[in-house]
Amino acid sequence: MQPFVFSAQQAPFMSSCILLTGAAGFTGQHLKKMAESRGHRVLALQSDLNDVQGMEDELTGQRIEKVVHLAGISFVGHADETAFYKVNVIGTVNLLKALKSQQKYLTSVLIASSANVYGNCDASPISENQPPAPVNHYAMSKLAMEHMARTYSDSLPLLLTRPFNYTGPGQAPGFLIPKLVDHFARRIPQIELGNLHVEREFNDVRMVCDAYLALLDKGVPGEVYNVCSGQPYTLQAVITALEELTGHHMQVTVNPTFIRANEVHRLCGDPDKLMACTGPLPTYSLKDTLSSMLAAARPD
Numbered sequence: 001m002q003p004f005v006f007s008a009q010q011a012p013f014m015s016s017c018i019l020l021t022g023a024a025g026f027t028g029q030h031l032k033k034m035a036e037s038r039g040h041r042v043l044a045l046q047s048d049l050n051d052v053q054g055m056e057d058e059l060t061g062q063r064i065e066k067v068v069h070l071a072g073i074s075f076v077g078h079a080d081e082t083a084f085y086k087v088n089v090i091g092t093v094n095l096l097k098a099l100k101s102q103q104k105y106l107t108s109v110l111i112a113s114s115a116n117v118y119g120n121c122d123a124s125p126i127s128e129n130q131p132p133a134p135v136n137h138y139a140m141s142k143l144a145m146e147h148m149a150r151t152y153s154d155s156l157p158l159l160l161t162r163p164f165n166y167t168g169p170g171q172a173p174g175f176l177i178p179k180l181v182d183h184f185a186r187r188i189p190q191i192e193l194g195n196l197h198v199e200r201e202f203n204d205v206r207m208v209c210d211a212y213l214a215l216l217d218k219g220v221p222g223e224v225y226n227v228c229s230g231q232p233y234t235l236q237a238v239i240t241a242l243e244e245l246t247g248h249h250m251q252v253t254v255n256p257t258f259i260r261a262n263e264v265h266r267l268c269g270d271p272d273k274l275m276a277c278t279g280p281l282p283t284y285s286l287k288d289t290l291s292s293m294l295a296a297a298r299p300d
Contacts, residue, residue: 016107017063018216021045021095022070026171027112031068031209038213045071049091055098064102066216067109069095072145073138084141092145096152108157108216115164115226115267117143125270128162128224146224157221161212164228164269168205168289169296177202177238178297181290183250184242185297190251194258196239199232199266204284204292214278225277228269233286241286245294 018035022028023044032042043062047054049071072088092111099109118126119133134140146160167177176193183191211227219225243249275281 016065016216017041017043019043019045019059019062019064019067019099019102020070021049021068022072025070026168027205027208028070029170030168030205031070031212034206034209035213045095049087049094052094052097055095056101059098059102062102063105064099065105065107067099067106068212068216069109069111072112073141081137084137085144088138088141089144089148093148096149096156100152100155103155106157108159108219108221110159110161110212110215110219111145111149112212113146113160113162113224114139114142115162115228115269117146117162118267120265124266125228125230125268126226127270128226128273153222159215159219159221160224161215161227162224162269163208164201164203164226164267166201166203166205166208166227167293169293171205171293176235177290178293180238180242181293181297184246184248185294187246187248188250190253192253192255192258193235194255196235196252196254197265199234199268201228201230201232201268202238202286202289203227203229204289207281207284210281211274211278214281215274218277218279220277223273223277225274226269226271227274228271229283230269230271232266232268238286238290241290242294245287245290 018040020028020032020042023032032044035042043064045055045058047058069092071091073084099106116139117132117134118130119135119139121130121133123130132143134143149158149160152158167175171178173179173182208227215225239252
């Protein structure tokens, strides 16, 4: 199957209409704000991903040039395992069906997958050539989504992204870093956590949004891009940084029930392909990110 190639008449505009799914979510709010600050018009999809006709009706008459698909279930510990597939896989396919009516104007359709598809592997940092080996339903649903999305690559200019862990102000408190920031902001004396020695990239959501917007203009249809920095941290390093930023020391207890079966121990990406495509992106240190989250989390 040949990848989609757009014509000269479909070359990217300086300012575009971007269809954004998941606009009310953590990443979506940041992306919408950033895109609009750069002169783009952002159309936030209102229809349910399981309503193909509703999406087609909503998109009728719109001149959409670019799409960022963020909507989905992103919490690995989500209780309903079947929902991962209904939303992340079937919902994405429904969106692509609806988008086929927009293919006259589309120049790029970016679908956010996840670095979790790589699972546990000996390679580090992980490149896009690493064979996926998902170890949970979230990751499996994202990999299935990628494969189903590729069946539309002959008619839509698809880009697949695999973001590694990232965080920032507004992320749900059920995620680990916002939970830690909240405890330090409120100077809570103790906390229970899982494995303190797992290593993750904890990139800034602003870097991720910068990467997505750059890929909309420069990404090659049919390609997969890791969205990462190549800089991992242990949870202990995050705790130490928060202690230095707040002057607060908290007792940390490891609760074995918080340690997931099939835990991915180290997740660090190779950003070379991304950088070769987009060029240098704005960088944020771990303390930059945590400081922005503390400023947003501190009680009045």
